[in-house]
Amino acid sequence: MIMKTPRKPSSNRVLLENRILRAAEKAFATKGFSGTSMESVADSAGISKQNLIYYFSSKEALYHKVLQVILDLWVEKMVFSDDEDASPKQVIESYIVEKLALSRDYPDASKVFAHEIINGAPVLKDYMVSHLKPQFERDVQLVKRWIAKGLIDPVEPEHLFFTIWASTQTYADFSIQIQLLMGKTKLEADDFDVAAKFLSNFVLKALGAQNE
Amino acid sequence: MIMKTPRKPSSNRVLLENRILRAAEKAFATKGFSGTSMESVADSAGISKQNLIYYFSSKEALYHKVLQVILDLWVEKMVFSDDEDASPKQVIESYIVEKLALSRDYPDASKVFAHEIINGAPVLKDYMVSHLKPQFERDVQLVKRWIAKGLIDPVEPEHLFFTIWASTQTYADFSIQIQLLMGKTKLEADDFDVAAKFLSNFVLKALGAQNE
DNA sequence: ATAAAATTATACCAAATGGTAAAACTTTTT
DNA sequence: AAAAAGTTTTACCATTTGGTATAATTTTAT
Numbered sequence A, B: 001m002i003m004k005t006p007r008k009p010s011s012n013r014v015l016l017e018n019r020i021l022r023a024a025e026k027a028f029a030t031k032g033f034s035g036t037s038m039e040s041v042a043d044s045a046g047i048s049k050q051n052l053i054y055y056f057s058s059k060e061a062l063y064h065k066v067l068q069v070i071l072d073l074w075v076e077k078m079v080f081s082d083d084e085d086a087s088p089k090q091v092i093e094s095y096i097v098e099k100l101a102l103s104r105d106y107p108d109a110s111k112v113f114a115h116e117i118i119n120g121a122p123v124l125k126d127y128m129v130s131h132l133k134p135q136f137e138r139d140v141q142l143v144k145r146w147i148a149k150g151l152i153d154p155v156e157p158e159h160l161f162f163t164i165w166a167s168t169q170t171y172a173d174f175s176i177q178i179q180l181l182m183g184k185t186k187l188e189a190d191d192f193d194v195a196a197k198f199l200s201n202f203v204l205k206a207l208g209a210q211n212e
Numbered sequence C: 001a002t003a004a005a006a007t008t009a010t011a012c013c014a015a016a017t018g019g020t021a022a023a024a025c026t027t028t029t030t
Numbered sequence D: 001a002a003a004a005a006g007t008t009t010t011a012c013c014a015t016t017t018g019g020t021a022t023a024a025t026t027t028t029a030t
Helices: A009-037 A038-045 A050-056 A059-077 A089-104 A107-118 A127-150 A158-172 A174-182 A189-206 B011-035 B038-045 B050-054 B059-077 B088-105 B105-116 B126-149 B157-173 B176-182 B188-205
Strands: none
Touching: A009 A038, A009 A050, A009 A059, A009 A107, A009 B011, A038 A050, A038 A059, A050 A189, A059 A089, A059 A107, A089 A158, A089 A189, A107 A158, A107 B105, A107 B157, A127 A158, A127 B176, A158 A174, A158 A189, A158 B105, A158 B157, A158 B176, A158 B188, A174 B126, A174 B157, A189 B157, A189 B188, B011 B038, B011 B050, B011 B059, B011 B105, B011 B157, B038 B059, B059 B088, B059 B105, B088 B105, B088 B157, B088 B188, B105 B157, B126 B157, B157 B176, B157 B188
8 A cells, every 4th residue: 555645835835825824813803703704814915815715725714723823822822720739829920920021912802812712712612611611620620729728818719710810911901991091002021010010919919928 | 944843752751772782782791793794682572673774874883882881881980089088988888789789680792891991992992981980080099098198008009909800790791701700690690799798808908908 | 546665576687616527747656 | 867755836615604685564653
């Protein structure tokens, strides 16, 4: 039986796919799935619509790939319960800092995710139950142990996470509102630093976990 | 000069317009502006597309009206600095409770607003600067006076508002995520009560304003 | 009752859009 | 060099969609 050796993917292809994915991410972020046309993505990527379809055979396929890239990035960068022996202050502080860094560095990714969730998670529902929920439950258990040990004051851990997620992601998803209200044309790195300090202090104090 | 007396709007018309607006709000909330077709709104409202266009001459007009109804509701229900002499605890607690009540009772409105903001506030930009920003700045000043009087600990008031908004609206906008992670088919009134308690305690403690 | 205004139904259309078919061209492998 | 695989371009199409034009019907004011 003769096995044909497949040609190695040209480096050009990888570059082009990345260019397409970035263009698509930006489009999905600012217009949503329905509001994004394949032609506009192709234009942003500098290729023809038909050529875009050669690389991603349908708009759904393109959207799925964009979501997958986002999730890979997030899972890679966001682990809460890394070190069982780290202090709550350390863990929470770096969690908030990292989440805000994601909002700062990947605002489009955050917005695509926000669109997906607001629209009822039509694509991500299964993934959330199978992957995110177990991780979430582990993290909740860790917080409960902290409470049992008296390291932080008693709170509902689930709502603690909802609050941290919401208040870090708002700097990406609702950045236009924040800009308009603060009279800025865009959010600078400095604004994210201030937000990180504010939120860390805020959460730690609310948990009675400033020390250590 | 003869002035024709215009016919009074039939009560039927008011009812029908409300039915249309509710259907449109739900559609815009779950699909966004681009993802919503006039025909689907008409179907949900139980009329023909052409008849819908008779009442709202374009999709833009319909969307603008939906936004306006939402803003009217929110402005009516959400006043922060009502009473200068109320204690921070009273003001913040009722603010959080009322914001959560809006998320509970008008989740679609919250989602339509979220879509608008994530997409860059193409319609609401001007309104936010002319109406919301002054109100925001008044509220910020009130918080600053609280700090100056030593009623609460020093924080950046702007970020305090961003956090409260984000963490109350997430129970509407991201409800599917919360449901999936908590293993519920929907969020009940009880869940909102727990969230209100959690958030009130959390924020007041972070501000050092539990007493009074 | 009747004219005028309001409402609903019928027929239609131009533009946008996601996608297919297939030919032409380029690069890589043998 | 030739075959094969990969890539790009050209031409086209069916469906969806927002919207217009207009006729038919119902409701209201006089």
